Structure formats: C-alpha cells, structure tokens
Amino acid sequence: MRQSGPSGFRIGIDLGGTKTEAVALSPSGDVVAQERVPTIKGDYAATIATISGLVTRTENQIGQTCTVGIGMPGAASRETGLVKNANSTWLIGKPLQKDLEEALKRPIRLQNDANCFAVSEAIDGAGKDTEIVFGVILGTGVGAGIAIRGECLEGRNAIAGEWGHNPLPAPMDDERRGPLCYCGRHGCIETFLSGPAFERQYAEACGTEIGAHEIETLAASGDSRADAVMRRYEERLARALASVINILDPDVIVLGGGLSNIRRLYDTVPTLWEPHVFSDSVKTRLSPPMHGDSSGVRGAAWLWPPSL
Known part of the structure; x- marks a missing residue:
C-alpha cells in the first residue's frame, strides 16, 4: 500500500527528445526505482500522460508518495508561465507546469533539463x-546549465546557460x-554541435547516413573521412567552449547527452580551446558525467530538498 504525505523520497523526471526517464531517490540520495520510456514526439497530451504514468508506477513500486521535479527542454516564461525555447517544439506555448500539477494533484518543480544536469554533477558528480x-x-539539441556552489543559476530571464543559441564563435568562411535553426536564426551553435548536426556533417562529407557511435568507431579504426569529420567537430566544440570560459571561467565543464560518450573529446578539445581562451593558462577541466545519461534525471529529483 502506498503511504500518503511527504516521505522524503523524491521523484525526478527527465523529459528528453528521445526518452523520458523517471528516478526515485531515497532521503539519502540513493536510487530506489528507475524507468525509461520512449518520448512520444509531437503530442502534448501524450507528454502529460507519459509523465503521469511514470510518477504513478514509480510511487506504486516504492510504496511512497513523493515530491516531483521535472527537467524539460527550454524554460517556463517568467511573464506567462508558458514553455519557451524548447527544441521539443510541441511544448512551446503550453502551460506545462499547470497541466502537470493538475494531472498529478500536487505542486511540482519544473526546471530546464541542462540546469538539472549541472546541479546533479555539481552536488555529487564530476x-x-x-x-x-x-x-x-550534446544531444538532440545543445543546451547548458550553470551551477554555482551546487545551486542552479537561472538568471533574470530564466535563460542562463542558453549557450546553444549563440552564434558559433569565430566562424570560418564555409560556416x-x-x-x-528551429529558433528561426542561422548559425546557432546547436546547428553545428548537436547529435543530428554531427551525423548530418558525416552524411554530407561521406554520402552515407550513420549514427554518431558508428562515426566514432570508424574514426578510431583509421577511416580518414570519419576522422576528418570528428576533427572538425572537435575544433568547433573547442571554439564554442572557449567563449564560455572567457565569460564564466568555470572550474569544470561537464558534457552530457549522447555525444558525451565520445571519449576522445576529453583529450582533444582542451588542447584545441587554449588559443581561444584569454589567459596564459587554462585550468578548466573537461569531464564526462559521473552519473552518465541519468545525471539530468537525478538533478530533477534534487529540485526538492530531502526534508520536503
């Protein structure tokens, strides 16, 4: 039987472009339940139903009523409460928090998915x-979040860390x-560094459509065309991250999303960003996520402190 009332257990939901994941954390931060389902794209009602179903099944599994934090692409407008800036475009203009609170019959906390990721890795990760x-x-889109001393920095307009919709720095002639971009502008960082952009670049160069993991595998096996695509991607990523270092000067940059699994990025990109950073040395670390592709969903759960 499920116990009612606050329990100290927290559910996090990560609403991604390809998957929607739920995790339940105990008061001590241990994962006690986890489930992933495919994201139903283009259907807002199905999004509400998917999240509600995940919460219900998770609470039934652990026998506790939980707080719920949700990481989503984009952000809720401070003016209207409606979703803005989401690459999952069927969410744009929708009252997601209001509709989820009605469906779940409780208050929820809603936050940008990259902010959740940053908080998770800041609290007990890389x-x-x-x-x-x-x-x-670095996934279906390109987003980022900022954590200062373990807490999310949202900013005045709820867009702190919206790195992917700045222009690619120092563009070359062919760039x-x-x-x-889906946002209506040309040349956003997202259009060069997202997973679909990386795969498109390989297809344009080689005439074959394959996935990012296959491109990495080919490059590692000595395929010169795949390696050239990888090198171009790394150089662009280095330029883009150097601009962040010049403004924010972070201790660590943690990569998440599907492309964070490309291991060579952590060796090559820091050597490539140095000429673009306005400093005599660069101490910023580039790290993979300690919690893998479940880091964002853990950060969503952390939106509620354990005592609530």
Whole structure:
C-alpha cells in the first residue's frame, strides 16, 4: 500500500527528445526505482500522460508518495508561465507546469533539463566540491546549465546557460550564415554541435547516413573521412567552449547527452580551446558525467530538498 504525505523520497523526471526517464531517490540520495520510456514526439497530451504514468508506477513500486521535479527542454516564461525555447517544439506555448500539477494533484518543480544536469554533477558528480560548473548537453539539441556552489543559476530571464543559441564563435568562411535553426536564426551553435548536426556533417562529407557511435568507431579504426569529420567537430566544440570560459571561467565543464560518450573529446578539445581562451593558462577541466545519461534525471529529483 502506498503511504500518503511527504516521505522524503523524491521523484525526478527527465523529459528528453528521445526518452523520458523517471528516478526515485531515497532521503539519502540513493536510487530506489528507475524507468525509461520512449518520448512520444509531437503530442502534448501524450507528454502529460507519459509523465503521469511514470510518477504513478514509480510511487506504486516504492510504496511512497513523493515530491516531483521535472527537467524539460527550454524554460517556463517568467511573464506567462508558458514553455519557451524548447527544441521539443510541441511544448512551446503550453502551460506545462499547470497541466502537470493538475494531472498529478500536487505542486511540482519544473526546471530546464541542462540546469538539472549541472546541479546533479555539481552536488555529487564530476563537479563536486568546485565553485562553478558548466553542464553541457550534446544531444538532440545543445543546451547548458550553470551551477554555482551546487545551486542552479537561472538568471533574470530564466535563460542562463542558453549557450546553444549563440552564434558559433569565430566562424570560418564555409560556416558563415550557417544552417537554419528551429529558433528561426542561422548559425546557432546547436546547428553545428548537436547529435543530428554531427551525423548530418558525416552524411554530407561521406554520402552515407550513420549514427554518431558508428562515426566514432570508424574514426578510431583509421577511416580518414570519419576522422576528418570528428576533427572538425572537435575544433568547433573547442571554439564554442572557449567563449564560455572567457565569460564564466568555470572550474569544470561537464558534457552530457549522447555525444558525451565520445571519449576522445576529453583529450582533444582542451588542447584545441587554449588559443581561444584569454589567459596564459587554462585550468578548466573537461569531464564526462559521473552519473552518465541519468545525471539530468537525478538533478530533477534534487529540485526538492530531502526534508520536503
């Protein structure tokens, strides 16, 4: 039987472009339940139903009523409460927090997914015991979050860390104007560094559509065309992250999302960003996530302190 009332157990939901994940944390922060389901794209009602179903099944599994924190692409507007800036475009203009609170019959906490990721890695992950963590999501889109002393920095307009919708720094001639982004502008960092962009670059160079993992495997096996695509990607990532270091000067940059699994990035990118950083030395670390692709969902659960 499920116990009612606050229990100290927290559920986090990560609403991603390809998967929606739930995790339940005990008061001590241990994972006690976890489930992933495919994200139903383009259907807002199905999004509400998916999240509600995950919460219900998780609470039935652990026998506790929990607080619920949700990480989502984009942000809720401070003016209207409606979703803005989401690459899951079916969420844009919707009262997601209101509708979820009605469906779940309780208050929830809603936060940008990259902010959740940054907080998770700052609290007990790759950025533990550091002051400033910049958490990057390299996945279906490109987002980022900022954690200062373990707490999320949202900013005046709830867009702190929206790195992916700045122009790619120091564009080369063949990068100018750049691809069209869903936001309506050309040449956003997201259009060069997202997973789909990386795969598109390989297809344009090699005439074959394959996934990011396959590109990495080919490059590691000595395929010169795959390696050239990898090197171009790394150089662009280095330029883009150097601009962040120049502004924020973080202790650590943690990569998340599907492309964070490309191991060579952690060796090559820091050597490539140095000429673009306005300093005689660069102490910022580039790290993989300690909690893998479940870091964001853990950060969503952390939106509620254990005592509530």
